Amino acid sequence: MIVHRSDWEQAAARLQAGEASLVALWGEPGSAHMALLDQNEIHTLSIACDGGRYPSVGRLHPPAIRLERAMRDLHGLEPDGLPDTRQWLHHDEPYRFLPAEGESLHQIPVGPVHAGIIEPGHFRFTANGETVVRLEERLGYVHKGTEQLMAGAPLERAARLAGRVSGDSTVAYALAFAHAVEAASGVEPPPRAVWLRALMAELERLANHCGDIGAVCNDAAFVVLHAQFGWLREQVLRTAARCFGHRLMMDCVVPGGVRADLAAEGQHALRVLAALVRSRFPELVEVYDNTESLKDRTVGTGILTPALAAQFAAGGYVGRASGRAFDARRTPGYAPYGELEFDVPVVQAGDVNARVWIRVREVGQSVALIEQLLAALPTGSIYAEARPSAGEGLALVEGFRGDIFAWVRMRSDGHVERCHLRDPSWFQWPLLEAAIEGNIVADFPLCNKSFNCSYSGHDL
Amino acid sequence: MRTLLLKRLVQGPLTEPAPAPDAAALAELGAQVDRAARRRLGRSLSIREVDAGSCNGCELEIHALNNIVYDLERFGLRFVASPRHADVLLVTGPVTRNMREALERTYAATPDPKWVVAVGDCARDGGIFAPSPACVGGVSRVVPVDLHIAGCPPTPLALLSGLLALLEDASKNR
Numbered sequence: 001m002i003v004h005r006s007d008w009e010q011a012a013a014r015l016q017a018g019e020a021s022l023v024a025l026w027g028e029p030g031s032a033h034m035a036l037l038d039q040n041e042i043h044t045l046s047i048a049c050d051g052g053r054y055p056s057v058g059r060l061h062p063p064a065i066r067l068e069r070a071m072r073d074l075h076g077l078e079p080d081g082l083p084d085t086r087q088w089l090h091h092d093e094p095y096r097f098l099p100a101e102g103e104s105l106h107q108i109p110v111g112p113v114h115a116g117i118i119e120p121g122h123f124r125f126t127a128n129g130e131t132v133v134r135l136e137e138r139l140g141y142v143h144k145g146t147e148q149l150m151a152g153a154p155l156e157r158a159a160r161l162a163g164r165v166s167g168d169s170t171v172a173y174a175l176a177f178a179h180a181v182e183a184a185s186g187v188e189p190p191p192r193a194v195w196l197r198a199l200m201a202e203l204e205r206l207a208n209h210c211g212d213i214g215a216v217c218n219d220a221a222f223v224v225l226h227a228q229f230g231w232l233r234e235q236v237l238r239t240a241a242r243c244f245g246h247r248l249m250m251d252c253v254v255p256g257g258v259r260a261d262l263a264a265e266g267q268h269a270l271r272v273l274a275a276l277v278r279s280r281f282p283e284l285v286e287v288y289d290n291t292e293s294l295k296d297r298t299v300g301t302g303i304l305t306p307a308l309a310a311q312f313a314a315g316g317y318v319g320r321a322s323g324r325a326f327d328a329r330r331t332p333g334y335a336p337y338g339e340l341e342f343d344v345p346v347v348q349a350g351d352v353n354a355r356v357w358i359r360v361r362e363v364g365q366s367v368a369l370i371e372q373l374l375a376a377l378p379t380g381s382i383y384a385e386a387r388p389s390a391g392e393g394l395a396l397v398e399g400f401r402g403d404i405f406a407w408v409r410m411r412s413d414g415h416v417e418r419c420h421l422r423d424p425s426w427f428q429w430p431l432l433e434a435a436i437e438g439n440i441v442a443d444f445p446l447c448n449k450s451f452n453c454s455y456s457g458h459d460l
Numbered sequence: 461m462r463t464l465l466l467k468r469l470v471q472g473p474l475t476e477p478a479p480a481p482d483a484a485a486l487a488e489l490g491a492q493v494d495r496a497a498r499r500r501l502g503r504s505l506s507i508r509e510v511d512a513g514s515c516n517g518c519e520l521e522i523h524a525l526n527n528i529v530y531d532l533e534r535f536g537l538r539f540v541a542s543p544r545h546a547d548v549l550l551v552t553g554p555v556t557r558n559m560r561e562a563l564e565r566t567y568a569a570t571p572d573p574k575w576v577v578a579v580g581d582c583a584r585d586g587g588i589f590a591p592s593p594a595c596v597g598g599v600s601r602v603v604p605v606d607l608h609i610a611g612c613p614p615t616p617l618a619l620l621s622g623l624l625a626l627l628e629d630a631s632k633n634r
């Protein structure tokens with residue numbers, strides 16, 4: 001819906017008042033778009049940017065600030081009243097970190113190249129002795145210009161790009177993109193494809209949760225669990241490769257359906273995997289839960305308050321560990337989850353331990369979902385050809401990290417005119433800055449891993 | 461009780477006969493890498509990983525090299541935290557404009573003799589991101605590359621055989 005300045009400003013005011021949540025905010029030359037979650041429904045607003053200007057949303061609602069800085073960089077849109085006008089994704093100008101004043105403060109710059117095998121980003125700590133007084137993140141190092149590459153891309157190439165926004169969530173991204181394209185062109189994927197997609201999505205969640213729970217244990221110097229959870233992750237990836245031909249299942253989900261069908265042998269492998277996780281996982285969790293030295297590190301560390309999680313509409317385990325009961329599989333919901341039984345675990349504590357626990361519980365749910373999906377897998381084709389037609393579509397898909405938003409505008413020749421993909425990390429990264437405050441510097445890796453935000457997904 | 465449980469946990473997967481069809485190839489490859497590394501360097505090989513713009517897919521598989529299934533360290537290959545301790549830079553991604561300087565500085569900080577391995581299709585020539593003005597292109601646009609390991613992302617086994625190829629080549633040209 002194209003709106004006037006006053007309606008746009010009113011929407012920003014409603015976000016500020018907490019009456020609606022910000023789902024996405026993006027631009028293109030000449031106009032800006034916003035998606036809101038209001039009464040469990042997603043609404044979009046568009047505004048024409050006369051002279052490249054529009055009223056800043058971040059002025060009233062801080063979660064929008066980084067998005068608007070990115071829109072400035074990418075499309076030259078000027079948000080009137082934006083409180084922070086430093087570049088964000090572009091790094092052409094010297095960067096001014098926020099000043100910190102006070103007695104006996106010192107700064108610790110970290111990155112962009114980090115000590116471990118992780119993505120690049122810069123963290124500027126201001127510390128008072130051991131205690132973090134402020135963390136300021138600087139991101140954008142892996143900005144690849146994905147949105148620009150999407151503009152005008154043939155559908156097949158665009159789908160491959162979507163699957164490479166954040167490699168750990170390649171299934172979820174490909175799915176979000178496919179949903180948006182299908183909404184734009186009115187194509188319906190066959191039932192079997194819909195169920196196979198869900199199988200892949202749950203496998204991806206399982207692999208990431210297993211790996212990351214182990215990595216959190218590793219950052220708390222508990223290596224045994226890291227090894228064991230890592231072994232489970234490897235079993236998931238090998239099963240995925242056997243079933244769908246690729247360990248991370250890249251390019252398996254495409255607009256119109258899926259690329260690879262699941263043979264009987266693959267179904268058997270998935271049942272074996274589900275049984276394996278059911279037998280191994282609980283005893284590992286028991287060790288986690290009964291190891292005081294480990295809990296000592298994770299309980300009470302890096303607390304994110306429910307108020308902040310709600311303000312930023314934080315998705316995934318970051319939100320659900322701080323009382324925000326949101327899961328895109330339920331709201332707005334998509335097939336086939338309406339026909340499946342699963343819980344969305346929520347706790348209030350908001351610390352590292354709570355984020356681990358949410359993921360522990362979600363592993364159980366994903367295994368149960370995989371079993372349900374296998375038990376009632378529809379037969380039939382796995383792909384429906386889309387007739388090229390112009391149109392717009394959007395989608396919200398629950399990746400392991402949280403809700404991924406996709407918006408696409410298709411041209412009549414079947415190419416993508418514009419596409420925007422919003423990673424859940426946009427609303428989680430700023431919260432990490434808040435959660436680390438008052439913790440010791442040495443606990444940062446642990447807090448960071450418990451959030452596990454995406455750099456590439458965010459930097460686009 | 462807990463000690464028992466832990467012991468069983470530790471023993472379980474390690475003593476389990478490896479079910480994967482590539483287990484034999486893996487063991488053979490690993491032994492070769494170890495021999496070649498010793499011939500070349502007389503010790504183990506230290507690797508520093510640099511993400512210069514990856515989608516993180518390549519990192520996930522490099523990580524897998526360290527899990528207990530592949531257990532890279534048993535072959536004398538070891539990831540280190542600083543380029544100053546490294547023999548090999550393992551570089552992923554289409555090099556982004558924003559990572560170019562960091563990659564150059566990491567390369568400069570690595571002592572000679574050093575090798576650069578470009579990992580993944582993006583690292584070869586920018587891959588699917590090549591046309592983007594936000595990317596510089598393949599790793600060789602920024603630092604000299606000794607070897608490229610193909611794949612999107614390369615599997616852990618492909619990574620291991622790539623490291624072997626590097627060592628063979630390096631010892632031949634000595």
Ligand code: SF4
Pocket residue numbers: 164167513514515516517518552553554579580581582583587611612613
């Ligand atoms: S090669 Fe593939 S997995 Fe590796 S960074 Fe490029 S897109 Fe990601």
